Amino acid sequence: MKKVLALLVLAVGLAAPAYADGIDDAFIANLNSSGINYGPSDKAIQVAKTVVCGTLNDNPNTSNADLIAKVTGATTWAPNDAAYFTGAAIQAYCPQYGKPAPKKPGFHQAAAR
Numbered sequence: 001m002k003k004v005l006a007l008l009v010l011a012v013g014l015a016a017p018a019y020a021d022g023i024d025d026a027f028i029a030n031l032n033s034s035g036i037n038y039g040p041s042d043k044a045i046q047v048a049k050t051v052v053c054g055t056l057n058d059n060p061n062t063s064n065a066d067l068i069a070k071v072t073g074a075t076t077w078a079p080n081d082a083a084y085f086t087g088a089a090i091q092a093y094c095p096q097y098g099k100p101a102p103k104k105p106g107f108h109q110a111a112a113r
Helices: 002-013 022-034 041-058 064-074 079-093
Strands: none
Touching: 022 041, 022 079, 041 064, 041 079, 064 079
């Protein structure tokens, strides 16, 4: 029994650390393309999931201005960077709170006369 327990402890201790998934990678690529100096990737992902999406999960009616203020308060980013970050976070981690993209002009079905 002690041998089994020792092997279990060893297996847990040697378990591979969690790595970013595809959504995390896409989110960081989005931030990289924006030019925002967001610091460590793991911190940016944590702020996106906890500050932005956590706030929206608790109160789906939170205004964009309040979300941006929360991100600015949790980081040292300028409001414009926090605004971009907030939109990117919603797109990546909690898209149910985003607004659908507007339709392209000229592709609407013509109304019947």
